[in-house]
Amino acid sequence: MRKLLRRIFLIDLIEGLAVTFRYQHPKYITTEQYPAERPKIAERYRGAPRLNNHPETGETLCIACNLCALACPENLIVVGSERNEQTRRKELTTFTYDTSRCMFCGLCEDACPVDALELTQDFELASYSREGAIWDRQMLEEGPRPSRYKY
C-alpha cells in the first residue's frame, strides 16, 4: 500500500528533484566558470613561449646564439640573424616557434643563456588554422591576446 501511494503521489520523483535543486546552490558548483573566471595556474606551469625584451630599452634580450634551437628535440625553433658590421655582433632578425609541435619540455628555456626565451603561464594557444600555431618574432614578443569575455 505504501509503495502504491508513493507511486501515485510521485514521491520518488519529488525526492529526486529535491536533491537536484539542493545542489543548485553556488557553494556546490565545482565546474570552472571559464572564461568568465580564469583558473589558477600552477606556479611551475610551462605554457605559451615569450621572447623577452629589455624592460627599459625595449630591445630584445635575444643574442641570436641559436642555443634554444639546438636544444629543442623537435627542431621547431628557427632563429634568423645577421652580423652587424660595426659591432661585429650577431643581431636577431627573425624568430619562429611552432607551438603545434611543442611539448613544453622547457629545454629551450633552460638553454637560453640570457633568459630571453621563457615559457609563460599563458595557456590559451588555440588558433583557427595550422599557420596560426606558428608564432613569429612579433607574436613572441607581444604575447597572445586571447578574447576576454564579459558577462
Ligand code: SF4
Ligand atoms: S619546450 Fe621543448 S619542444 Fe617546445 S620548443 Fe622548447 S625545447 Fe622544443
Ligand code: SF4
Ligand atoms: S637561446 Fe636565448 S639568446 Fe639564444 S637564440 Fe635562443 S632565445 Fe635567443
